[in-house]
Amino acid sequence: MLTGKNYIGFDLSAEGDTTYRTFNPLLNVENPTIFSEASEEEVDMTVTLAAKAFDAYRAISGVQKADFINAIADEIMALDDELVNMYCAETGLPEGRAKGERGRTVGQLRSFADLVRDGSWVEATIDTGIPDRTPLPKPDLRKILVPLGPVVVFGASNFPLAFSTAGGDTAAALAAGCPVIVKSHPMHAGTGELVASAIIKAAKKTGMPNGVFSNLNSSGIEVGVQLVKHPKVKAVGFTGSIGGGRALFDLAAQREEPIPVFAEMGSVNPVIALPSALSEKGNEWAKNYAGSITLAAGQFCTNPGLIFGLRSAFLDGFIKSLGEEIERLDPNCMLHPNIHDKYERGKSELSSQAGVTIAASVESGVAPNYATQRILTVDGDEFLKNPTLHKEVFGPFSVVVRCKDEMELTTIISNLEGQLTGTILGSSEEIYKYSGVVEALHGRVGRLIFNGVPTGVEVCPAMQHGGPYPASTDSRFTAVGVHSIKRWVRPLSYQNWPDIALPDELKNNNPLKISRLVDNKFTQDAW
Template sequence: MPVKGEMIIGRRAVRGSAGTVRAFNPATCAAMEPAFGLATTADVDAACTLAEQAFDTYRNLQPERRARFLETIADHIMATGPLLIERAHDESGLPVARLEGERARTCNQLRLFAGVVRAGHFMAATLDPALPQRIPPRPDLRMRRIPLGPVAVFGASNFPLAFSVAGGDTASALAAGCPVVVKAHGAHLGTAELVGKAVLEAAIACDMPEGVFSMLIGEGRQAGQALVAHPAIKAVGFTGSRQGGMALVQTANARKEPIPVYAEMSSINPFYVLPGALARDAAGIGRGFVDSLTMGVGQFCTNPGLVIGLAGAGLDAFRDAAGEALRTKAAGTMLTAGIHKAYAGAVGKRNGIAGVRLVAQGGETGQGCAARAALYETDAATFLTSPDLEEEIFGPASLVVACRDEADLLAVTRHLEGQLTATVHATGDDRELAATLLPVLERKAGRVLFNGYPTGVEVCHAMVHGGPFPATSDARTTSVGATAIERFLRPVCYQDVPIDLLPEALRDDNPLGLVRMVDGQLRAPQ
């Protein structure tokens, strides 16, 4: 049997001895084979200690070796073949085609970061040459960024590949030069083991120091909290609920040495439909919106959970078309029993809020953890006075807020908490309102998009998958895209350090061929 119920500590695949836990098939509601051994406190300590021991060796490897390691991880993940996809499908209920796409995306992410490592811009190499004749003389000052240290990664339930064991957090931390200790997500334990072993094989094939990667199995919050509290850990990457993220933030802040936590948590992703766009194609936008809302059973961080428009015939047409499209959507299996229960509870609660009306529901739920999509509507006054309506519902539920006028629409916008995305559907006729809205949305969201749908996050250099609290715990960063690497770096200045002790990135002869800032000017390598 290929999945053995093991975790990875350094170069060893081990069965934890602190009890067992099983994966769960949300379509059949059945526990899956095999049982996984849970990590003891000693296991957490062993993984973190190995990571600390690996750190200096790993961070000082030539960039090319780190880049090849990332690429080799991608190769080994691809080599898992259908086995990985089948296990992930059984554990998550996500369709096979989606998981195949997600695996490709995961490997593309690893390869993107290999390119980022080779290009070396992330080091931000900066040289201010000595000015011995100046009064007072200026010393020789050089700066580069170095990695923070071992990083704890908590995967997400909704992306068992792209935001999990070898997902964006792991790829960007390894690219930065940080060893990684993953806490495997309980919603896809077997998937985690298969991917973890692919990373382990890549580490061995590339002769990486032991401890560059470990993966622990834990139940509840205990192992995760012990991981974040461990002195060797210097930063945390997390994707999940607001409650889970904030628990890690609190643990990190209470350490003797507080550490940064990059938690991507909660977002309802406002979706604006302006009058010109509605006049042109209210029905088309309504259908596109429902496709985005129900994709992946609504289990995307960027799921559009809030629609904002001006009350009137256009918004009515949008709502009617969206309602009609929603009714045709079959119920889909959610990722876990817990998520399914939370969704049912949140929808039930929304049904009871005064001033909120149910517009339409999706197909009846079948067996297992299937969820029925739901669309509600309300007015701005109700929205502004019902804090519950601002809470993320993780799943295919959304709410249309009808505003009386533009002032009302801006008041609703200013009232919103931080978001991962804000979407605007507008035509040239909406230019004035869009121009007024854009600077407000910039301050609320990490990504502002026009005439599209927020689900689907491109992995590239300009992507920002982040945003003001509570979308994330650190608005200054992104967890997707090339600049995610910056989360795991800090600058160090070298003053009059002898040439033979200087890091290569800062040597006069620029052996790494970096673009560097010299005396305030960016300089291409000679």
């Protein structure tokens, strides 16, 4: 049963004066539960409690953390239909999407549990000393990854489970040994509270310190600003808009002690359709991309917002087929009226730019909060001189750019902002023929896709979900997969430290039996 209150560690609290409700976009009505926004005092209490919990939690073994994270997964599944129904009521998304995202969330948690149970992720590195080396002795040096401290995670609007309360950021931070404070997204505060209750139950069952996890409600920006500025917060995770992510990044940089903000932000995910793709499979790719553009009303960070091709009759045919496929599909409900309104404004802004033509558009009357899809076309020279056409429009929308030749295409790709993904459609031979285009794309994205669609992010160690700015604030890291744990840790070296006082991961006899780099050789052996 929902309370509408904040979780400050294990305790529920509602001392703030500001209240709000979530919204059911499918029914176009407010949901009944009243949520209480955290007060300044509650925010400070939460961070102070998390900092105290860090002293205990960072010393907890990998096996204990694995038990905790697995227990979170178990408790989320135990919520069963209550969670699924709340998810649907706050998003307008269907039951199948809710269950699929729940499965992804639980899978992420279990993968991090496996990672910390094994323990080798800490990258234990040992360079043994040579005290009689001349002209100077070599010290004994041992390095390990250690947690940063309390982490603030901002829930994402478009993934209430997989990128929110117990999503990838939270799972990775808890696995690293960092307490987590979630700033719940106001559009799905009920879903967030249910998941938070599961995390708290798991923490209590597995003996975790009070304050290892908290969940704070907020309808505006004040709670988030206070959290980022709090001196005891040591890192921030965010998934959302460029404006929101950049604002947090700037706030964190202006602190007396600057902290990292790992923000996954805007991306239009360019697709380059090379000649063979359009001449041999133009209609097939048109159908595939119509589905990708409109999937879940286009509310994915990997939505293909830009498609590039060289001027030809085949490109014209592709545009015609794409338009026909787009107009054949039924519009879908968006997550919230605010998101729908922003989509309509963005769609209108780009449609009104010089040189732009509407190739396809669904104009029939639809229910409130439903997004009508649109495809625009523009010539490469107009695209090059108009940065507005580079902007992400969050919804079922894409722009096809007609390039006059390979040089113009390469120039355009080289001048794009950083992206999460870039896709090449064509033959393997064309990768070499158009190597300049491919290399330009290589420098602008975090994931290169061949003959596929960018929507769909596999959760596995080889996945890179991040890219050059503004796709993310630090392209060296991923927000998906177990390697995302590296955002929440820092390296620490011990020099000439007594073996008995070293962490188990660095002791001579390797009591945890983990893989370590010892004198430049990987081994699980003791010595």
